[in-house]
Amino acid sequence: MAAIGSVLEGKYEILKLIGQGGMSKVYLAMDKRLNKQWAVKEIEKRERDRNYEIIYQSAIAEANMIKRLDHPALPRIVDIIDDRDRIFVIMDYIEGEPLDKILDEYGAQPQELVIEWAKQLCEVLDYLHTRNPSIIYRDMKPGNVMLKPDGNLKLIDFGIAREYKEQNLADTVSLGTKGYAAPEQFGGKGQTDPRTDVYCLGVTLYHLVTGHNPSEPPYELYPIRYWNPHLSGGLERIIEKCTQLNPDDRFQSCAELLYALNHYEEADDVYREKQKKKLRNFYAVAGSSLLFLMIGIFGQVMNVKADNADYSRYIELAEKASAPSTKIGYYYNAIDIKPTENTAYIGLINTFKADASFTVEEEASFKKKLNPNLIKFRENPEYADLAFEVGKAYWYYYDYGKSETTDNQVTRMKSSIGWFEDAVEYGSKEKDYYEMAVIYRDIGKFNQNILLQIEEASDQGKYKPYWENLKKLIALIDKKPNESEIVKLELYKLAMYSIETYARKFKLDGISEKDMRALADAVKRSTNDVAVTAEKTEEIKSNIISRFEITDQAIENAYRK
Incomplete structure (x- = not known):
């Protein structure tokens, strides 16, 4: 077991244990160089233990598989550390709650929300199935789906996913979660394929919309309207088709299932009856x-x-x-x-x-x-206004992951991205906040992606747009005399941190020393001019001022000849 406070490879400081299964543990870690939180999955190696050997090999396969994938609903893996008696997989730390916790706390979820989630899951599963070779996830269940603060889903735990092998007649190992797993996941009943994930997703939707866990008594999937007569007959038919024992009787792909979900009302009893009666009753x-x-x-x-x-x-x-x-x-x-x-x-x-x-x-x-x-x-039409305000609340005030020694600025920015995207997508360019929403979104995405891009040496050209966005956002905020002190100071802190961290990168992307010093000097003046009225903002202001000399030195080092 990794000791709390230990540092892996001189970079990843283990902060706390956040999850544990029979074969692995997951920790929250801080990258000491980049000041970013990661999740660290630890898998022990045990000799002469076939189950552990399977899990160990699955972990290696999972890591290598995810490294090849690129989808917003999938986590990223940035490092694999193979120690003598254990392996550590460094991956995205995903803020949010797993859907099983939401079910435990709130019970059955609203039908429209479940259908929206189902569409997101269909899209990511279809992405996996259309890789070459296809990737079969095989462990869809509420506990493996994270609901992020922005309302989007993230699929986690690829420990039993596998690549589809066309020549195989059956899977060699039976893996899956009882109650959710398809019949063919149990040895000797055929090879798993995309229709296996259709089955598992159908059972997951059943649990989400009824609140009844299929792995608990009565261990049987009743029609969903048995539990709640107000649910849609169309959705009931979709779930029943997903969960047919014979794969040939299910939807044959997640794309086909997605189409059905987009038209579920048309399969509803009430809808069909209405259509029949319309003409008959019109004149009467x-x-x-x-x-x-x-x-x-x-x-x-x-x-x-x-x-x-x-x-x-x-x-x-x-x-x-x-x-x-x-x-x-x-x-x-x-x-x-x-x-x-x-x-x-x-x-x-x-x-x-x-x-x-x-x-x-x-x-x-x-x-x-x-x-x-x-x-x-x-x-x-006013939803975009709310999305912008919620985005700002996350960007400046969200306290998830913050401690006395750790700032959570990157977490705050990442949590706000989806809200600013909604402000842009559902808003109008005529709105006075529209340009600011675009900038917030793009700055957030830069900070979300840049560390992995650095690891992959694909970050060239990313810094100049980020620099221009920083300048624009500061200019827009400075034009608002009534803007709150915390908004101004958090933005000035971000600017100074960015210069301190990326000064050399900015230079390589064509930012001149004069331009960089001009922005740093402007931020210094603006910071000194902010009149603070609370202990928290006094602390932020003092922190920024204490970094002035370090920021100047970073610029000096970047342009030293």
């Missing part, structure tokens, strides 16, 4: 419809007026409340009335930020309210 109900329409409109108008009044009342109560917990309660009440309106969500975010910290607990409660409504919310 035309006359009475007008009368009922008038009555319905009147009733709807009265209901809308009542909802509007209640919503406005809760917003007003929240704004007048002094205790944060009271404010939050009123905003939640307002969201329950209008779950796809901005005002209450933005008030909630502002309340969370009031103490200069967006905590993991606050994030969880916020996502619990937002996520079930997110798909429909994106149809609201």
Whole structure:
């Protein structure tokens, strides 16, 4: 077992144990050179133990397999350390919660959300299946799917994935998770292929939408409407087809399954019956419809007026409340009335930020309210406004991974990327924040990807666009006299850190010494001009000022002749 505080290869300091299975352990580690967190998977080597030999070989195969892949829903591996009696695999540390934890805490998930997740999983599985040779994942289950803070999914644990071998009649080893695994995953029942992942995904969707674990009693997959009659018959048919015992009776690919998910309502009993009755009933109900329409409109108008009044009342109560917990309660009440309106969500975010910290607990409660409504919310033209504000909350205030000795600036930036992408995708170029959202997104992506690009020696040409984005963002922020002190200081800190870390890289990408010194001097002046009013911002300001000399030296070293 790796000792807490030990350093691997002089680079990766083991911070804490974050996960453990029968054959391996996973640690959180800090790259001492790059100030970035990684996940470190440790697998022990045990002689004369066939199970451990299988797991060890699987770990090597997993690492080599993932290194060849490039998909946003898959983790990256950046290093493999083969020690005498164990192996360490250095990979992306993924912030978020596995779906099995979400099921344990909240139970069955909303149908529309599960379908959205299903589409994401179909896309990444189809990516794996269309590699050459195909990669069969074989262990789809809620515990192997991470829900990131931006609402997107990440597939983890490739320990039993395998490359499809066309000449094989059967798999040599039975591996998988009981309850989720397809029949052919158990020895002697044929070779696993893409339809195996279709089966496992179908069982996973069953668990997510019903809340019933297939690996627990009654150990049987009932139709999903047995558990909840309000679920879609179309989705029920899709899950039943996915989980047929005979692979020939399932969807034959994840692309085919994805198409079915995009049209699931058309397979619904209610939808079909409506289509049959439309023409038959049209003339019979035309006359009475007008009368009922008038009555319905009147009733709807009265209901809308009542909802509007209640919503406005809760917003007003929240704004007048002094205790944060009271404010939050009123905003939640307002969201329950209008779950796809901005005002209450933005008030909630502002309340969370009031103490200069967006905590993991606050994030969880916020996502619990937002996520079930997110798909429909994106149809609201004002959604982009909220996405931008949520992105800023993550960028500047998120406290996940922060400690007394470790800054979490890269984690904050990475967690915000998806929100700024939504602000750009669903927003309009006429919005005053649009350009800023693009810059935030691109700066975040640079910091997300640059370490791996450095490892792969593919970082040339990436620094100049990053430099220009830094300059633009500082210029935009400096034009806002009422911008908060923490926003300004965090941005100035990022600029100084970037110069200190990448001065030589900036030079190689064509940034002149004059340009770099001009920005550094401007940041120094702006930092000194910020009037701080809180202990946290005083600490950030002092930290930036203490780095002035180090930053100057970095520029000096970069351009020394």
